[in-house]
Amino acid sequence: QKEVEQNSGPLSVPEGAIASLNCTYSDRGSQSFFWYRQYSGKSPELIMFIYSNGDKEDGRFTAQLNKASQYVSLLIRDSQPSDSATYLCAVSTGRRALTFGSGTRLQVQP
Amino acid sequence: DGGITQSPKYLFRKEGQNVTLSCEQNLNHDAMYWYRQDPGQGLRLIYYSQIVNDFQKGDIAEGYSVSREKKESFPLTVTSAQKNPTAFYLCASTEAGGRETQYFGPGTRLLVL
Numbered sequence: 001q002k003e004v005e006q007n008s009g010p011l012s013v014p015e016g017a018i019a020s021l022n023c024t025y026s027d028r029g030s031q032s033f034f035w036y037r038q039y040s041g042k043s044p045e046l047i048m049f050i051y052s053n054g055d056k057e058d059g060r061f062t063a064q065l066n067k068a069s070q071y072v073s074l075l076i077r078d079s080q081p082s083d084s085a086t087y088l089c090a091v092s093t094g095r096r097a098l099t100f101g102s103g104t105r106l107q108v109q110p
Numbered sequence: 111d112g113g114i115t116q117s118p119k120y121l122f123r124k125e126g127q128n129v130t131l132s133c134e135q136n137l138n139h140d141a142m143y144w145y146r147q148d149p150g151q152g153l154r155l156i157y158y159s160q161i162v163n164d165f166q167k168g169d170i171a172e173g174y175s176v177s178r179e180k181k182e183s184f185p186l187t188v189t190s191a192q193k194n195p196t197a198f199y200l201c202a203s204t205e206a207g208g209r210e211t212q213y214f215g216p217g218t219r220l221l222v223l
Binding site for chain 2: 004008032034042043044045046049088090096097098099100101102103
């Protein structure tokens with residue numbers, strides 16, 4: 001079992017719709033959870049981080065964390081073509097570096 | 111402006127050659143990291159350093175070496191022992207190891223001639 005799992009996609013949504021990206025993790029000691037966006041050929045850029053159970057909202061983005069289910073998600077409201085990218089879920093146990101999932105490719109159709 | 115710089119943007123390696131990738135940060139971050147990314151894959155940890163003059167192996171350290179002589183700098187050498195070096199290499203840093211957010215440099219793409 002991979003430590004951090006994501007559906008590779010592509011996830012295709014129409015412009016203006018809500019995109020829902022999901023991630024599961026195996027280490028119950030995980031403390032911090034991050035979502036990065038990566039455009040093709042570029043380095044990852046931080047979208048959001050979340051530490052506590054529940055929802056965290058930042059503009060069009062909402063991160064959701066459920067530690068009991070070992071599940072973290074990212075919702076993108078009013079999706080735009082510029083949101084088309086690969087979204088990487090990353091998890092930290094606080095002991096060393098982040099562990100990344102392989103990413104979900106999102107395509108927003110105009 | 112504060113940030114992380116990596117050079118070169120593209121690097122070509124001949125068989126049997128060692129090459130060094132540069133990573134510099136002026137964020138005053140304590141911890142620095144090297145990741146490798148293969149096409150369609152996530153990031154895999156090569157080495158990390160949480161303090162000057164100390165570093166630890168990550169998940170795929172074989173064929174790589176690092177040094178951390180200065181807080182600002184964490185160069186990665188891809189040695190001839192790394193038989194499949196073609197990948198996108200990403201350097202990151204954070205204020206302290208673990209919980210804090212990692213910020214990434216622009217990356218170096220390594221290609222084998």
